[in-house]
Amino acid sequence: MEYQAQYITPDIKLSCYDDKFFKSEIAFEHHMLIWFISGETKIVQPDGTRIFRAGDIFLIPRNQLATIINYPKDGLPHKTVVMHLTTERLKRFYDNIHFKPAAAPQPRIMSFEEHPLLKSCLASLIPYFEMKDPFPEDIASLKITEAITILRSIDKKIDAVLGNFEEPGKIDLLGFMEKNYMFNMPMEKFGYLTGRSLTTFKRDFKKIFQTTPQKWLTQKRLELAHFQLSQKKVKPMDVCYEVGFENLSHFSFAFKKQFGYAPTALQEQR
Structure with missing residues (x-):
């Protein structure tokens, strides 16, 4: 498998591979915002299977169990921009705004299709992957803050997901x-x-x-x-x-x- 992951910061990467497919089981430590440039992804969860394709943007909540199968498609590699929304960064964000924690909903993958604001935010990162100089941390922080702000403007209920910092408790x-x-x-x-x-x-x-x-x-x-x-x-x-x-x-x-x-x-x- 020809796989490449190019990081401009530990929380922002460009992922690319062109083999037949790539499979992984996940329960990510942090929320992940993903924009598809090309390729196709099948995400299998207990309540069903979803397919994401070029142009789609979606958020995988942390500690969400899923099987992910990624495929190149139409002669193009599987290529995505991935942004990690870490608990540490989200805590700093919510410390600076008026926010009342709500009951956390059942975690689910959230699809934003090809939302123009999110697409613009994530597409603006592409030139930085071609830079030889280190990506300035202050710009990276602004980009992640921009993405969080856009998500909150799109979905008013997303605070209950992004602003929930509880660890899993003992369950059935x-x-x-x-x-x-x-x-x-x-x-x-x-x-x-x-x-x-x-x-x-x-x-x-x-x-x-x-x-x-x-x-x-x-x-x-x-x-x-x-x-x-x-x-x-x-x-x-x-x-x-x-x-x-x-x-x-x-x-x-x-x-x-x-x-x-x-x-x-x-x-x-x-």
């Missing part, structure tokens, strides 16, 4: 895992998102599910894969990545071991 483990098992996260991350240390996460998991997290996750992912292959017109490769496996060969081996036949057999049967 059974409900969380049943909803998010298809995301291939380290156990430490599952523990953090459910408000537990790794040791407590494993202990609570064993008490509830009577098995280890890894065995349970593999079983659930295979069951979901079997359903999608038998009931929907989905290719084994797409199913493999969307249910949480890292590569097709491992998925095929585990699937055949579990069900006695290869994933392609269901395709042929259907």
